[in-house]
Amino acid sequence: MIGQEVFKNISEEACRALESVVGPEYLSTDPVLCSAYVGRGFDRQIFLFNEISRAPAAVIMPENTEQVARIVKVCNLYKIPFTPMSSYGMAFGGPNFRDDFLFIDLKRMNHMWLDEKNMYVVLEPAVYFAQMHGDTLKRGLIGCVPGGGGGTSVLANSLVNGMGLFNYRITYAAQRRWNGIEWVSPEGEIYRFGSLVAGDDSWFWQDGPGPNLSGLLHGITGWGGAMGIVTKMSTKLYPYPPRKLEPEGISYDSCVKLPEDREKWYNFSFSNEADVEKALDEIARARIGFIVNRVPSFWRDIARTRGDLAYRNRFWELWEPQTREEVSGRRILRVLLVGRSGQAELEYEERVLMDIVNENNGKLLKARQVDEASFFAVNSLGMWQPTGMFGDCDTGMETMKAIREMGERWRKRETEKEYTADFLDPKGDTPWYMAYNMGRLYYSELHAWPDAAQMDRGDKAEHKPGLEDRFMRWRVSEAGRIIIETGNQGFFYSLVTPVRVFAPALQNYDVWLDRMKAEFDPNGISAPGHPYIFDEIVDKVFPGAITDELKDAVKKVAEGPWNGNPEK
Ligand SMILES: Cc1cc2nc3c(=O)[nH]c(=O)nc-3n(C[C@H](O)[C@H](O)[C@H](O)COP(=O)(O)OP(=O)(O)OC[C@H]3O[C@@H](n4cnc5c(N)ncnc54)[C@H](O)[C@@H]3O)c2cc1C
Helix, strand or coil, X not given: CECCCCCCCCCHHHHHHHHHHHCHHXXXXXXXXXXXXXXXXXXXXXXXXXXXXXXXXEEECCCCHHHHHHHHHHHHHHCCCEEEECCCXXXXXXXXXXXXXXXXXXXXXXXXXXXXXXXXXXXXXXXEHHHHHHHHHHHCEECCXXXXXXXXXXXXXXXXXXXXXXXXXXXXXXXXXXXXXXXXXXXXXXXXXXXHHHCCCCCCCCCCCCCCCHHHHHCCCCCCCCCCEEEXXXXXXXXXXXXXXXXXXXXXXXXXXXXXCCEXXXXXXXXXXXXXXXXXXXXXXXXXXXXXXXXXXXXHHHHHCCCCHHHHHHHHHHHCCCCHHHHHCCEEEEEEEECCCCHHHHHHHHHHHHHHHHHCCCEEECCCCEECCCCCCCCHHHHHCCCCCCCEEEEEEECHHHHHHHHHHHHHHHCCHHHHHHECCCCCCCCCEEEEHHHCEEEEEEEECECHHHHCCCCCXXXXXXXXXXXXXXXXXXXXXXXXXXXXXXXXXXXXXXXXXXXXXXXXXXXXXXXXXXXXCCCCCECCCCCCHHHHHHHHXXXXXXXXXXXXXXXXXXXXXXXXXXXX
16 A cells, blocks of 8 residues: 555455555555545535545545446445545535545546547546547537536536536537446446447447436436446537647646637627627527627636736736726626638628627627637636635526526625625626527526635634625525526536425435435445535534525425426
8 A cells, every 4th residue: 555554444454455456556545645635626615614524544546447346346345435536626525524435536547539430439537628628629529618627527527517618509418418338336336328238339329228327327416426436438529620729828827829710709798788688699599609608797807817826916906996887887798609610600600790799789899819718728717716715606597587587686685785795796797697508598607705714714813703604504595595486407406505405496306316326325335425415514514504585485496386286
């Protein structure tokens, strides 16, 4: 084993059995090495500051599917809880209130096989978006990079949401993009799904004889590692002009230059939301555009700042002098046009776009012809943490009407004193939203950004007492309630939401999760606690996060006619 040998939480006999699977250089129980695996990424602060994240008892790094299956069998034999990780961009898999779990780090499994002709790619867990796009773009094929950036695993992201800016053209549901899948069950059996029944090379289809089982692996928005380990996934790719996009600079001050013959960014300003909505509707009807996004003003100020250290100071210098009147009286629409069949298509789409914007009182602004957030998504994380922490990100998806109502409710609530005293003041311009599936669906995000230092209980000088409780109440009860009451579908239901609280409003999907879990993980060792860890966090650490108003809202939605109940 690597480093210090410690057998406090996992017995020496079990550790030796694990070591015999991967060899001594790929297992460690050293507390220093293990502490590197305490939650990182999205949501890490709330877990760290409140001592919810813990270090694993051991870390193991398998090389292939057979090793994964043998590790899981050893875990079942010795009843060792385990958590898989592909890139560990999202810390929600880490927290589990335990010290005795094995962390299965899949980063050695990083192969990819591209089938250019049939437009799909077979991926192991540790192939990241930037790596995949580096290869596929040259061959005229594209996937869908999520907001989490180019450093997240394509496979793990597909198990969760798989959503990003390209969803205007590419279906938003990652699950619909899957083909064949290889899975190690929580008991350590290897299964192959979909067209793989026709042979080991048949990765082309999600379906096959018999029922489609992909829902078992996806749950509602992922299992947080609680349903075994996906070791290979085939996912569809989509046509795009062949490109070798050259990076410039060093992250966080980097971008890719866009060749202007086929791609072009446009920024427009409008004075009100109604004009933006009309423009969006017409853009979708005209079947033009590749990315269509109503962005918040402060993203522009974040984008103007360069580099990491200077980033926050520069952002505040730009953002603070702007008044609420200025910001709320300006709406910015950002559009990427792509001439997929040639330059003539780009020119045509540009003419149509300009007509639509002019007819709806929009004004063309300057736009840099570079990309920082779509193809390789190198710097996109900056836009999620203007106050130094990821904060709250809740989402709603539905029609334009539902998104509009959600936005109006949120803006009204946000102007109330407590919100602006605790969180970044968005000055009446958020929530932002974008069109998916060529305008048939809209997606919007509700944020609350507290100051990172004020949230840190360990920071004696800066900590603001009670802020974390108000933050969690906002996140679970205020934002959560606005989303369900306006008929929107959330995006984080099994990830950073107390599942049991919201499930009655969503056809009690936890009943199905429980049934599947009991059937496939009888020892309960695959990421124990998940996908209900947020219920546990709220119960144990933030009991005030669930308000009576939220409980009433869930009850009202659960009893509505849309859930099969008689009309009242
Ligand atoms: C700031 C920010 C913004 C984001 N915005 C978006 C967005 O707009 N759209 C979007 O779709 N996503 C978004 N995400 C999510 C992100 O892009 C990834 O989908 C997410 O982090 C999961 O991928 P990962 O590589 O980080 O997985 P990991 O952190 O490695 O794992 C995520 C979970 O999946 C489990 N898991 C990992 N690998 C496997 C496996 N092989 N088999 C079974 N279970 C596994 C883990 O146990 C864990 O619970 C965002 C994340 C961040 C940090």
